[in-house]
Amino acid sequence: MNPAAAPRASLGTTGRAETPMAFVQAIVAAYAQRGLDPLPALSAAQIATNLLDQPDARITALQMEWLSASAMRELDDEALGWFSRRLPWGSYGMLVRASLTSPTLGVALARWCRHHGLLTDDIQLQVSQSQGVASLQLTEQRELGVLQEFAVVSVLRNALGVACWLTDSRIPLLQTTLRFAPPPHAASYRVLFDGPTQFNAPEHSLQFDAGYLSLPVRRDEAALQRMLQRALLLTVRPYRRDRLLVEKVRQTLAEHPEHSRNADDLAAWLNLSARTLHRQLKEEGASLQQLKDAVRRDMATDLLLRTQRPIKQIAAEVGFQNEKSFMRAFKGWTEQTPEEFRLARLP
Structure with missing residues (x-):
């Protein structure tokens, strides 16, 4: 079966017609259970009644949204007849609010x-x-x-x-x-x-x-x-956004710095290509350099506050080649030098 070749419900709707007619028939059956007429809802969703007898027919996602919304209100049942008792309008919103x-x-x-x-x-x-x-x-x-x-x-x-x-x-x-x-x-x-x-x-x-x-x-x-x-x-x-990828990148940068020297190594560790890694991070509104900086900053501030290790040692632990570049980066993050940051937070 080729969904693209299936009849469309109306030339006035947008989007690909890929929702099976079986789901429209199920909503019509819910109307029949209550002794109500589904024709106004079908008309509002621009679904021609002759399509109900065409198993290969499809409607768009927007038409399904229109039809479902009308049916839920008219039947006062967000479950559309699935269950032994109605779920009044607002039931699923209540579930989300509780979570x-x-x-x-x-x-x-x-x-x-x-x-x-x-x-x-x-x-x-x-x-x-x-x-x-x-x-x-x-x-x-x-x-x-x-x-x-x-x-x-x-x-x-x-x-x-x-x-x-x-x-x-x-x-x-x-x-x-x-x-x-x-x-x-x-x-x-x-x-x-x-x-x-x-x-x-x-x-x-x-x-x-x-x-x-x-x-x-x-x-x-x-x-x-x-x-x-x-x-x-x-x-x-x-x-489109995948928040888990950002969390995985953060975790890898923090726990496996040996895999974060460059994008190719990090992407391989995450079973991605470097191109896919950069593209998905961009979709999330992040960049690899931003995440590297954030992880380094968090690690550095933690070490400065928890330990008395020398600045040079902390610089090396968080991935900087020398103390000078670390101090320059840290001041850009906090507007303080590492020593100033540490002293300002002493009891």
């Missing part, structure tokens, strides 16, 4: 999963990690029936979107596993989830580098209020 004060993503996701269980016991969510891989697992506590695929995909994508938003970081997936068989539109999963997707798996899960669980939560209440104005973007818009 906002978490120190790290790991804590935030654990809270998000726990509080999701208070909304419905039809599914159970939990986060685990093993051998450097984190797994967000979804377990069905009851049969979800014809809405299984739409429910599982939507909840997993929502959880991933929340995780990316909380850390302001792209979280690339190592693998997605799903218990159901490959649907006719299985080719669309390359857009729904990055990385490989395994169907007929023992569990539903998203798997990613466990290092992301240690990233700090970077959002506050003001950011949440702005996000909630278009919360569905969390499941639509991919993040």
